[in-house]
Structures are given as C-alpha cells and as structure tokens.
Amino acid sequence: MIIEPRMRGFICLTSHPKGCEQNVKNQIEYIKSKGPIEGAKKVLVIGASTGFGLASRITSAFGSNAATIGVFFEKPPVEGKTASPGWYNSAAFENEAHKAGLYAKSINGDAFSNEVKQQTIDLIKADLGQIDLVIYSLASPVRLHPVTGVLHRSVLKPIGSTFTNKTVDFHTGNVTEVSIEPCTEEEIANTIAVMGGEDWSMWMDALKKENLLASGATTVAYSYIGPSLTEAVYRKGTIGRAKDDLEATAFAITDSLKDLGGKAYVSVNKALVTQASSAIPVIPLYISLLYKIMKAEGLHEGCIEQIQRLFQDRLYTGKPIPTDEKGRIRIDDWEMREDVQEKVAKLWLEATTETLPAIGDLAGYRNDFLNLFGFEFEGVDYKADTNEVVGIESIA
Numbered sequence: 001m002i003i004e005p006r007m008r009g010f011i012c013l014t015s016h017p018k019g020c021e022q023n024v025k026n027q028i029e030y031i032k033s034k035g036p037i038e039g040a041k042k043v044l045v046i047g048a049s050t051g052f053g054l055a056s057r058i059t060s061a062f063g064s065n066a067a068t069i070g071v072f073f074e075k076p077p078v079e080g081k082t083a084s085p086g087w088y089n090s091a092a093f094e095n096e097a098h099k100a101g102l103y104a105k106s107i108n109g110d111a112f113s114n115e116v117k118q119q120t121i122d123l124i125k126a127d128l129g130q131i132d133l134v135i136y137s138l139a140s141p142v143r144l145h146p147v148t149g150v151l152h153r154s155v156l157k158p159i160g161s162t163f164t165n166k167t168v169d170f171h172t173g174n175v176t177e178v179s180i181e182p183c184t185e186e187e188i189a190n191t192i193a194v195m196g197g198e199d200w201s202m203w204m205d206a207l208k209k210e211n212l213l214a215s216g217a218t219t220v221a222y223s224y225i226g227p228s229l230t231e232a233v234y235r236k237g238t239i240g241r242a243k244d245d246l247e248a249t250a251f252a253i254t255d256s257l258k259d260l261g262g263k264a265y266v267s268v269n270k271a272l273v274t275q276a277s278s279a280i281p282v283i284p285l286y287i288s289l290l291y292k293i294m295k296a297e298g299l300h301e302g303c304i305e306q307i308q309r310l311f312q313d314r315l316y317t318g319k320p321i322p323t324d325e326k327g328r329i330r331i332d333d334w335e336m337r338e339d340v341q342e343k344v345a346k347l348w349l350e351a352t353t354e355t356l357p358a359i360g361d362l363a364g365y366r367n368d369f370l371n372l373f374g375f376e377f378e379g380v381d382y383k384a385d386t387n388e389v390v391g392i393e394s395i396a
Contacts, residue, residue: 003082003386005375007171010279012373016382017077017390019374020088021095026377027055027304028096031062034308039064039316040133040218044120046071046111046203049086050372051274052222053137055307057093060133063311067103067128071111071120073140082388085373091392098393103127105394111138112199114146117206124212131212134219136200139276143194146202152193155238156280157183163232166351168285170278170365175353178281183238195242197221197249204253204264217262218315219253221246225268225332227341229348230282247328265321267314267329269306273368288360289347290335295361299334302368306331 006013043060047053048070060066070090077083090106097104105123109116124131143152157180164179183191200221207213223243226234234240246266253264271290277283294300301309310331314321324330334340347359356362370376 001080001386001388002383003388004382005370005373011275012370012375014082014373015085015088016374016380016386017082017088017091017388018386019377019380019382020085021092022377022380023371023374024054024058024089024092024096027058028062030304031059031308034063034312037063037311037316038318039066039311041066042128042131042214043068043133043135044071044124044131044207045069045135045137047137047139048072048106048135049074049090051137051139051272052269052303052307053135054086054089054093055303056135056137058304059307059311061093061097061102061104062100063308064316065102066133068097069120069123069128070104070106071116072106072108073110074108076108077388077390079389083390087392088374088390091390094393106392108392108395110144112140112143112146117203121206121210121212124207125210129212130214130217131207132214132217134204134207134213134217136203136219136221138199139274140194143199145193152190154191154194154242155183155187156233157181157187158232158237159183159188159241163237165232165282166285166348167281168288168356168362170284170288170362170369173353173356173362175285175351175356180233180281188238188241191238192242192245195239196245197247197252198245200246201249201253204256208256208260213257213260213262215260217257217260219262219264220315220329221250221264221266223247223266223268223328224271225336226271227286227336227344229345230286233280233282247326250327265323265327265329267310268332269310270301270332270335272303272306273365273372275372278369284365285351285360286344286348288356288362288365289344289351290340291361291364292347292359293340293343294334295364297340299337299340301334
C-alpha cells in the first residue's frame, strides 16, 4: 500500500515501516560513528520501542555490543492497516542487531502487568542469566494496577490555580492563548500511580527476588525538569508530582540494591519532540524556540545524541557518576544553560503567529514529529508500494 501521514489532532494514525527502519539505521550509524562505550553487556529496556528507550537499546547494542531484551506495548500491523511506529522500530532494530550477531529479543505486552514481568523473568533466566543494566523508559497515559485492579489515568494539569499562557498548533503555526483548569487531589494521585516510581520499584524487586541482577547492576529512569516558562503545567503540575515520586524511588531502589553494590539513578533529559510532549500545551512553542537557539549554538541533540552522551560521558566513564544536589544525572545541562534560557525567555515574549516562522524552528518541530512515525526521512521512497505487514522475528 501507499502509506501517507494521516493526522488526528496531535496523533498520526499511520506509520511507515521503511521510514521507521531508516530512522533506526540512522541512529545505529550515529552510535557506531562515536566509537565503543565500555558499558553493560546484558541490558533490559522497559519501554524500548520509541524515543529515549529505543535510543538506549540502540546505544547499548551498537555502542557496547550488549545483548538486549526490549519490553514494549505496540500494535502489530494487519493487512491494510499499519502498525504503531514502535512496532516497526523494534522490527528494524532486531533485524539490524541479528545481522550484527547481537542477541536481541522482545516482549510485547503491558509492562505494568505481573504477566509481562514474569514473561521477562523467564526469558532472562533462559537466555541471559543476569542483567547489568535496567533502563526504565515507560510513557503510558494509563496503568491498570496489577494488585488493586484499578485503572489509573494520568492528567496534565496545573496544581492550585488555572494556568494561562501561549501555545502553538504545530500543524498550522497558529500561536494562541491556552488556559488549563487546576487538577483535583484524586487526579494528582492517579498521575503519580501511572507515571511515578511504583512500577519501576516493582520491576526491580521482581528481578532481584529471582537473582537476575548482576553484582553492581545499575538502573536508570528518565525524567524532565524544564524552565520556569513551563513549570506551572509541567514540573509544578501533576506530572511534576509524578516525577518527584520517580526521583524519590531511585533512592529507595538504591537502598534495596546495597547488598549487590547496585544503584538506581534518574537521568534528567532534554526537551524533545515525542508523541507525549506534542500534546502538552506550551511545550511545542517552547521546543520550537529552544531548537532555534540550540541549533544556532551547535548544542542541539535528538534522542540518540542525548543517550549516547549519557552513556559515554556519565554512566560509563570509569569514574563516579556525577549528579546534582538531589542525586540526579543532568543531561539537560545544555538546554538549561543560562544563556540559552535567557534567549528563549526573550523570544517567548516576541512569539506570535506572524513572528514564529522567523524566530522559532517550527519546521524542525514538524519534521521531528513526522519522523516519530517514519515520515520525512531522506532515502525513503514514500510514493512506492510498501508492505505494511512486518513481523518481529523474536517476539516472545
């Protein structure tokens, strides 16, 4: 079939298998170009199919020659209907990993469930024995709690008062004002249940109980802080409460891994175009201004560049891992540079529908958004008849 992007609001309903494959190949080539990383050799990535999770799997495999198990929840293709992009990404990754002689297997299912945890445990026992590195990179709006059976839904709302500020529709370029009503206490609790640290802790407890964590094992979860411009709706909103919980969980997990000499970290990463961030009011406008500045300064990074730098310059230097006063790894250091943020704040005041094409990088934002679904990659013939039915060889 001829596959084109079909949009509904902030979601693309189609994805391109060849484009997703090209995306994965581009990331692999980048990692190879940066040289080897003396990293972990047996890696579990929970949330492995897109964004930072996919980049972590690629960096582990092609930077450190690691065996990887990827856990994700993606929609497979059926004839006449494309898969979700993470399915095609994972198929392409496994194909390239196997060609390179690397172990790579995947589990497709709800990572919050006991069943998927058990499936993963069984696979590690059968194939790898123990794990050196666990990356926790889940990004789901809902969680069915495996103990209580309650379905929790996260919300993206401010706490205490209505938030009003500028935002942009990145499809049309229209800059408008948006207001978001404050959340309830129940919505805070639900958001923490979905996006906080409880499930990460459950994963680590389950792996440790079965003696599947190697001596000195490390686990890393991903977070975001961002500037004062976005804090009312992000870091000081419901998501921020969940991220606070995630960060507190890192200390609890580290305590539980003491007898193994293991440690848990939260890595605070840069603002990037993801399916989740595209739906957050204010964030697309902030990112389009940020990109303009960071590209001009030679500081811009995508997911793969961020994670390569995290592994190469933070996690695997042979020295103690540098953290901030709250114990977090800061790989958002270039975004949060004072000079960069001053320029963003100045442009924010000037941003209108008319000025944004000149002062922001909305075209770059749109391109990155389409890239998430396998579109707009050089070297891909999007007019060609493409087989949408792509399997994943070692899906468990």
